[in-house]
Amino acid sequence: MAAVPFDEGQVTTLVVLERVGGSLSLVSVFLILVSYFLFPRLRTVPNTFIVFASVANAFSAIACIIAYDGIRLGQTSPLCQLQGFLLEM
Numbered sequence: 001m002a003a004v005p006f007d008e009g010q011v012t013t014l015v016v017l018e019r020v021g022g023s024l025s026l027v028s029v030f031l032i033l034v035s036y037f038l039f040p041r042l043r044t045v046p047n048t049f050i051v052f053a054s055v056a057n058a059f060s061a062i063a064c065i066i067a068y069d070g071i072r073l074g075q076t077s078p079l080c081q082l083q084g085f086l087l088e089m
Contacts, residue, residue: 015067022064029058059086 006012006014032054063086070083 011068018064018067022061022067023065025057025061029054029061056089059089063087 023072025084036047036051063083066079066083066086070080073079
């Protein structure tokens with residue numbers, strides 16, 4: 001069975017959902033970092049690991065916000081290269 005590509009409306013819907021999810025994730029990372037640095041009682045070893053994971057999640061969220069634009073420009077474009085780097089980090 002041959003794969004059927006998405007039409008433009010479906011691609012747009014997926015891009016919007018991906019960007020909304022990435023934006024919510026960035027807001028969550030920001031809240032984690034702010035609460036970690038504002039409240040000294042939260043600076044425990046387990047929470048430190050959560051902060052480190054949040055930084056990695058921020059890279060992933062930025063790559064999700066780039067969405068389909070990196071792919072659309074081609075694999076050799078700087079935006080696509082940046083998106084791939086962020087996802088690998």
